[in-house]
Amino acid sequence: MTVMIPAWIDGTLTPVEKLEAHVKGLRHKAISVFVVRGDRVLIQQRALSKYHTPGLWANTCCTHPAWAEDPAACAARRLDEELGITGLTLRHRDRIEYRADVGDGLIEHEVVEVYLAEAPARLSIDLNPDEVMATRWVSLSDLRREVDATPSVFTPWLRIYLAEHAAAIFGASLAT
Numbered sequence: 001m002t003v004m005i006p007a008w009i010d011g012t013l014t015p016v017e018k019l020e021a022h023v024k025g026l027r028h029k030a031i032s033v034f035v036v037r038g039d040r041v042l043i044q045q046r047a048l049s050k051y052h053t054p055g056l057w058a059n060t061c062c063t064h065p066a067w068a069e070d071p072a073a074c075a076a077r078r079l080d081e082e083l084g085i086t087g088l089t090l091r092h093r094d095r096i097e098y099r100a101d102v103g104d105g106l107i108e109h110e111v112v113e114v115y116l117a118e119a120p121a122r123l124s125i126d127l128n129p130d131e132v133m134a135t136r137w138v139s140l141s142d143l144r145r146e147v148d149a150t151p152s153v154f155t156p157w158l159r160i161y162l163a164e165h166a167a168a169i170f171g172a173s174l175a176t
Helices: 018-024 071-083 140-149 156-164 166-170
Strands: 004-009 012-017 027-037 040-046 061-063 091-103 106-118 132-139
Touching: 004 018, 012 018, 018 106, 027 071, 027 091, 027 166, 040 140, 061 071, 071 106, 071 132, 091 156, 091 166, 106 156, 106 166, 132 140, 140 156, 156 166
Parallel strands: 027 106
Antiparallel strands: 004 012, 004 027, 027 040, 027 061, 040 132, 091 106
16 A cells, blocks of 8 residues: 655655655654653554564654644544544644654654643553554653663654653653
């Protein structure tokens, strides 16, 4: 199945095949979601079948919207498709642009709409094994320590979000 995502070519937003966007390092649209419960964040370990960064730990979920797909609708769709999570209120937190080498000659150059959602005490999670190997809840402070100690087990974008955008994503009280 060919997946077309919104990417900029010569300044014009254009539908581009997802792998081509990463091979060429094209600037493209993306979404990222962080599900939190108090000071804890739900992170996921990417499935080994993913074509880049397999097995690495990332934020709750992230993806590229389909051509002409609303970013908030995409975020809700992917929470359901990857983790079986539905019914959360997604709050837009920031728009972040970054560029990172994700291995095997692939580049993520994303303009990311970042969403935050507060999880209820009982949150049903149903992992899609094609997308996610595992999940875990971790305090933001422990996550920062883990990323500092073993950065190679975390995705480049998660490292960037924590290092450069934590206050915008989580609020000043949690980000410190």
